[in-house]
Amino acid sequence: MSDMTTQGVTGTQGAGGTTGASGSAGAAGTAGGADVLIVGAGPTGLTLACDLSRRGVAVRVLERAARPHRESRGKTLHPRSLDVLAALGAGEGITATGTAHQVFRKYFDGEHISDTDPFAPADSGATAARFDSAVFLAQWQTEAFLRERFDELGGRVEFGAEVTALTQDADGVRATLADGSVVTAAYAVGCDGGRSTVRKLLGVAFEGHGGGGAEESMVVGDVEAPGLSRDVWHQWFTDGGAVLMWPVPGTESFQFQAGIERDAEGAAVPPSLEVFQRAFDQHAKAPGIRLREATWLSTWRVNVRMARSYRQGRVFLAGDAAHVHPIAGGLGMNTGVQDAFNLGWKLAETLAGRGGPELLDTYEEERLPIAAWTLKITDDRMRHVVSAVRTPGTGIEEALTDEVPTGYRWSSLAGAPGTAVLAPGDVAPDVRLVGGGRLYDVLAGPEFTLLGIGAGAGTALREVADGWSGPLRTHRVAPADEAAVREAFGVPGEALVLIRPDHHLALLVPGADPEPVAAWLGGRAR
Known part of the structure; x- marks a missing residue:
């Protein structure tokens, strides 16, 4: 780079280097083994897999699901996460596919009130961030780009691989799979979501509240809506509730969100295309739009929980396996990506003999307070936005905050x-x-x-x-x-x-x- 003069580079590994880790990793990296075993192939697990692989660390990624999903799920990548993914070599496709400066279109009682871009224009100064807006794309799209990058680095996600038992000793970790096979590694990381099997096998408490029927918050899913414009995020509000429809880029689908419908006894009605259509008719008041092709139907429940510890010996927790919180502000997937980026270099340094238990301890020391803050702020912002959207012209940008700690x-x-x-x-x-x-x-x-x-x-x-x-x-x-x-x-x-x-x-x-x-x-x- 002409702007910076390199004075010296020592011990640098190439992006796809094959340099093996030293120390205890060598014993673990036998047939069927790895330096690091990652359980879960969502954004957190794949970020960690890419980061370790570019450092020459032997990685195995096990995913319980039989195949990649096609569900929109988490859709917001904030600028700091975009910096991380760009550093890993996965950013180009993500930013090319996703939508930056997404326009939020607000309606009240069916009337169009306003269009806003909640992300400030780029600062023209020397320290202006490369990414001046969050980028919106479906989680399955983010995962696909990360899998592609992992493949380029020589890795491969092993689908249909369910961990059923996990033991460890001074030499490494031993994971037993549902088919009876055994995988050994120097270290393991549970990136397997809010219902984490790894966390349960470790016996780590998941403290907080929510997750039960009384905490049901909304129905979500992916649908098509022919005739509905795809250049904005539609947000319809009424005194009785809301419907949100965000266009998944590069597809005909929208991510649909609405409040829970209840039957005469007050019980939640399971999500269905018919439930979605009734909610749309009630709040959007657009009779010409008929929803179709519901490819994902789910109920999202308020859940505010955090693992008591992020590490037990040679096994770590990251992403939703370590913390889950309200969707306000779109911080969940981002927090997991940044967990992985914090942990990756520390594992690599330790495997190479340049780190030890004290360095690994700093993963929890640094990331657990961030998760605790995120749980509090998202819980607070969720309560705030539910009240704020009753004012015409106010949308879910009220959930965004500039207070996100990064250091x-x-x-x-x-x-x-x-x-x-x-x-x-x-x-x-x-x-x-x-x-x-x-x-x-x-x-x-x-x-x-x-x-x-x-x-x-x-x-x-x-x-x-x-x-x-x-x-x-x-x-x-x-x-x-x-x-x-x-x-x-x-x-x-x-x-x-x-x-x-x-x-x-x-x-x-x-x-x-x-x-x-x-x-x-x-x-x-x-």
């Missing part, structure tokens, strides 16, 4: 004190570079990245690279980009900035002293 300032991995702008643990900012590239292009690899800012940084970069045996990318910021990078990180002069493989800051060092960086890599990285 881990409390983490034991957070190094030296930060600046007035950033602190260790924060997500590194993206920066537009003079030559047309971006700082996140530099961070796209699986390595740690050490940025050098200022004339004296070159020597420090070489010293750190020569003294560290692990994957490390070093970059001297080009003089033309120094002003923008300094402003983004809040450093007035020369500085070294160590960035973790998951884009979070490890430490910011004023001046060009390589010792704090070497100490962090040699100590905290373990």
